[in-house]
Amino acid sequence: MSSVNKATGYTLIDREDYDFTWIIENVQFLPFKQGELLVSPIFSTKCDIKFYFRLIDELYRGLDSSTLVRNLYLHYKNAANEFKCDYDASVTVDRRKVIPICGSAIIEVNKDIAVMLVNGYHQSIIHSSLETVTVQCELRLSRGNVTSFLDSGSIVSDTKATIPKLKFDWIFLDKSLSDVELKSASEKGIPAHRVVLAAASPVFKAMFSHDMLENKTQSVNITDVDYDVAVEMLRFIYTGSVENDEIPLIIELLAAADKYQLEELQNKCEEILSRNLSTKNVVDILKAADKCSMKNLKKNAIEFMKLHIHRSPDSDDVGDMLLSMERFFSK
Numbered sequence: 001m002s003s004v005n006k007a008t009g010y011t012l013i014d015r016e017d018y019d020f021t022w023i024i025e026n027v028q029f030l031p032f033k034q035g036e037l038l039v040s041p042i043f044s045t046k047c048d049i050k051f052y053f054r055l056i057d058e059l060y061r062g063l064d065s066s067t068l069v070r071n072l073y074l075h076y077k078n079a080a081n082e083f084k085c086d087y088d089a090s091v092t093v094d095r096r097k098v099i100p101i102c103g104s105a106i107i108e109v110n111k112d113i114a115v116m117l118v119n120g121y122h123q124s125i126i127h128s129s130l131e132t133v134t135v136q137c138e139l140r141l142s143r144g145n146v147t148s149f150l151d152s153g154s155i156v157s158d159t160k161a162t163i164p165k166l167k168f169d170w171i172f173l174d175k176s177l178s179d180v181e182l183k184s185a186s187e188k189g190i191p192a193h194r195v196v197l198a199a200a201s202p203v204f205k206a207m208f209s210h211d212m213l214e215n216k217t218q219s220v221n222i223t224d225v226d227y228d229v230a231v232e233m234l235r236f237i238y239t240g241s242v243e244n245d246e247i248p249l250i251i252e253l254l255a256a257a258d259k260y261q262l263e264e265l266q267n268k269c270e271e272i273l274s275r276n277l278s279t280k281n282v283v284d285i286l287k288a289a290d291k292c293s294m295k296n297l298k299k300n301a302i303e304f305m306k307l308h309i310h311r312s313p314d315s316d317d318v319g320d321m322l323l324s325m326e327r328f329f330s331k
Helices: 158-162 194-200 202-209 227-239 247-259 263-275 282-291 295-311 315-330
Strands: 003-005 008-013 016-025 037-039 050-061 066-077 083-093 097-107 113-118 132-142 146-151 155-157 180-183 189-192 219-221
Touching (some): 016 050, 050 132, 083 113, 194 202, 194 227, 227 263, 247 263, 263 282, 282 295
Parallel strands (some): 180 219
Antiparallel strands (some): 008 146, 037 050, 050 066, 066 113, 180 189
């Protein structure tokens, strides 16, 4: 019997999204004269770059004559690091005329730079507004920081991998042929089938094979497992899939898979958790990996923390992560 190492690599390039809308009411009362200026409120992103819009009347000098136009700019300032900024913007005038704008810019360190969004010489509808101008802008920011880690996986038998599995999705949660009921933490019953559970889990097999209470009654108490988690555990046993991939649930599902010795479900949970590591959940995932002896998941979580601490521009995220780590190690 041969075996093969399976691995999946993950690479994440940092990104922050921001959506800002500037609504200017009664624009018709803004004098149209050279140098007239209107500035939006300043808005700041998580990476502490300050942005604002500026509407200004400027003189456009042509070959034969000069024309006063109303231009719209996007400004940024106070960047501590260089960023790439992609933007998608639109200008709605009196709720009917829309100017779409998109582009990108490199945000340089400690510079106040303006990007022209609307050239009033070619697009004069802002000047013609009688009521309201609405500027809506979506920003996508990245320093280009790369986080990579490897999910080494586990050694999988070639023989096991080629044996087709029976599919029991047609009796999943079906009461008609059920011969046992699982009672979760909420005491809500879940219909199941002894032979399916015993084939999947050595723990269930022992329950139904020996002189144990579960073998004599029609119910099995799994009161340490929440109902939603128990349903996902059974879903995987019967269908081979996990439908609810919310991280808190997957962490609990990993613990249930560990308790009932469902190795393939453990690997599935490890894959989902490794793929969805973030500063907000990495400590909880590390704790779960340590508790369930998932070495690869533990390694991935540690590598993620090391890379994020060194490269993240977001001090709040890193601070929260370090505080969570302190609470974890103090227990």
